[in-house]
Amino acid sequence: MKKILRYLLSYALPLLAGIGLLIYTFRDQDLSQIESLFHEAPIGWILLSFLFAFIAHWARAYRWLFLLAPLGYRVKVSHSFVAVMTGYFANLLLPRMGEVTRCAFLQKTDDIPANVSFGTVITERIIDLFILSGLVTLTIVMESERIGQFIISLLGEKTAQWLANLQNKLWAWLLLAAVGIVLVGLLIYFVKKYRHLPLIQKALRLWQGLWQGILSVQKVKNKTAFVFFTLLIWLMYYLMAYVLFFCHPLTAKLGILSGLSILVLGGLGIAAPVQGGIGAYHFLVMNAFMMYGLPKDFSLSFATFMHTIQTLAVVFWGGLSFVAGLFIKKRVPVSAKSSEKM
Template sequence: MKKTLQYLISLAIAAALLWFVFKDIDLNTLWEKIKLADYRWVALSAVLALVAHWSRAYRWVLMLEPMGYKPSVFRTTLAVLVGYGANLVFPRAGEVARCGTLNKLEDIPFEKSFGAVIAERLIDVMVLLFLIFINFILEFDRLKEVFFNFFGEKFKNPMLLGIYALVGVTILIVGYLLIKKNQQKIMQLPLYQKISSFIVGLASGFLSVKNLKNPSAFIFHTILIWCMYFIMTYVLCFALPETANLSPLAALTIFVMGSIGMAAPTQGGIGSYHFLVGSIVVLYGLSEQDGITLATFLHAMQGMVFVAVFGIIAFILTLILPKKVQEKTIS
């Protein structure tokens, strides 16, 4: 019931954002411009997307090596693609789907691969925060007004922030004392033992980062993944005549805002991506109509078509391929 409610709320948020974004847009004009796009650039962007997904899979393999597992990069890439496809249906389900797929294909324990995924997601968040910082520095004159208008309201009442902080700290202290007092009883519960075992597996996957056998390759693939993501976005801008002359800095802003939009709790970033990208490109001289057209085109290609097509093909292949039993290379 809880998951159903979360799903419905996510759909409602996406629907509300889509209505807000498209309420003043001429959809016929938007569709005509998308039909006239140069789809050679789309094909190139699709190839770059595959490179990015392969690189992400290779990086995942590097993170599993310290735990004694060496899965096929091809099969790991299939798992990554299935995970992205799952995100189109259920927000945040991709990580679970890709780890479950890797378990099916390579017999790698779910909690081990999931721990590694959590670690790589945290690393990706740090990369995104770095890109946001760089983008804000390079485009300060354009972005400062948007930034302060959005965040300024959050800091107008310091007393309210202080109350929130005090309540949060109080809850943490009371919770800690209750757990400490009943620690022995809690540890004997079967549920606690299952959760504890699962957490140990997660920690093993998460800590695999510090035991990487090839840290330079890990860094290289992290950079390659994000470079491919950026170039994919920039290349797609060339497909529409109205956006073909956008600068690399404009593409960086679009890419950063789009990444934030895709991270929002909606199916595949639907609505949130359109709102953020469509709003920000107006700063680069585009009309609202052209801005929403670009946002729709980018999201349709990157967030929907590529993910859906690659995800379906990958899922079909996972049904055909036999399961490979892993033999740990280290204890």
Template sequence: MKFSIKDLVKLLVSLGLAAGLLWLFFQYSGIRIDEIVERFRQADYRFVLISAALAFVAHWSRSMRWRMLMEPVGYHPSAQNAVLAVMTGYFANTLVPRLGEVTRCGTLNRLEGVPVNVSFGTVVAERIIDVLMLLVLIGLTFLLEFNRLSEFFIGLFSDKLGGAGQNSNTTLMLLFAGGLVGLAIIAWVLFSRYKEVLRRKPFYQKVEKFVIGLLEGLTSVRKLKNPGGFLFHTVLIWTLYYLMSYVLFFAVPETSGLGILAGLTILVVGAIGMTTPTPGGTGSFQILVGSVLVLYGLESKDGGLLATFIWAVQTLTVLLYGGIAFVIVLLKAGNQPATRQGQPSTVGSKS
């Protein structure tokens, strides 16, 4: 896992954002550090271990699904190396947001010689599938918990829905979209006119090769050899994500009475919180999940404590598994000869 100056800047920015969000969280929830320590001391760690075991199965399932996406493009990484790459990617993403996908692909390239552009294309395809699954779950959650969630989101964004500012924001969005379309047209015209000249440039050839590999990985979804297995792992992954949080309700007496719909709401709201560019969704996860738990009858402080507990358990689990995987990758990479890069494996070569 290489770490550049650019990555350092990203880390510092994300840490600053996380610190600001955590300050807001503690300021408005009234939670003290000693209360968090006490919550951890009182927790039933049998449920923490169950959550950690479910997380491992989820990582394994994601790795198996990823291997399915690489089969159509001629690569067959071993199950062990795929699991190591996925866990190392999660480890990197927890430390530096948005670094996980690149690290995952780079790790697999180091262990198996799978070109980064091809594996990255499959990761993008995988992310698209996950976004669609999340949208389905959001729709299902709103259908089942419409009154609670509509109240939550209207309260959350009420200041941004004012009539005076709405027209202004709409105009700015339309101007921005029009500018993007105009730039795209200009870029296409220039490319059409000078494409023959560009194709003779080494930099263009490298970019073209990368894009071709990326598209090859993206289109792997429609060439799946086992679409049923792919669907099974997709459903399993999200079911495990749900259970990883839900079982932690029972680790704390104050929250053991929360129902299955509360778990579904936490899944979708927590997933939205995780999209914030902070390490492991730090700050945003606590704010969103802690706020939505109030709708299920918890006091604001109890909701914030449960959100912090869930976030901490899941983050520490990722760091534990990812740290072990990272060490194993270093050991494996140091004990093997350089792997051929850019060629499909002989076992799964393209026909």
């Protein structure tokens, strides 16, 4: 019974929430407009998006090697790439399953303990979180006026005006700080008093793993290359979405800042705990296009078009990687200390 309840809370409920948001977003939507987008889109821009997706995933696979090397493991980039893409492929079936899958794959092919490689994956996720947070901040600064209109459309004009008025109230900031201090204090008290509970112990182990993941970046030998591949990943993420703008005249006229907004809001949608960000991606990207004056029906149709193309890229490269992984034989890993330095 507990396992069934845990499954519902971890997978079924988020999936139902995503489907519910998808249904809500698509209410009264003309699906023929989506169909026409696929028929009229130039195949060249779609293939270019697929290429940028491949480069992004390959860069992620190569960057992973820099995190594994200090742990004493030298892995072929082809193995790393297959592991990463197989993980993405698994994520389309079950959210958060990708991290486990990619680590299990390296354990099978290179005899790297899954719990060891999982720590490096946590490090990756922390880095991605920092990058996405930075991009969110940059987008807010560069597109403050449009972001303000976006918030008003989401919250309603009265709610947004009420929040704006609170920003100028000293007592509101003091109250917010006091509530934050109280909540942190209650959390510390609760953890100390009930740290013997399995749930608390699991949370503490997770926090310890996160902290160790952050510190592990210091052990990377070639930090310049690590930063380069990190920036390359996000540049390719930007381009794989932005080139799709040229598939239709309405989006082709949008500037590079609009691509940044789509990258940020689309990234937040994909990060939602549902398969492929369904529902969340469509809703956020639809509103992003509406910020730039595009009609609501078209905005949702084009958000669906972009999400489908990017999902197909994962299915294509992930499917090929899954098949390739079946033919990769297990080998004994070579110690990074005795191998050529990265």
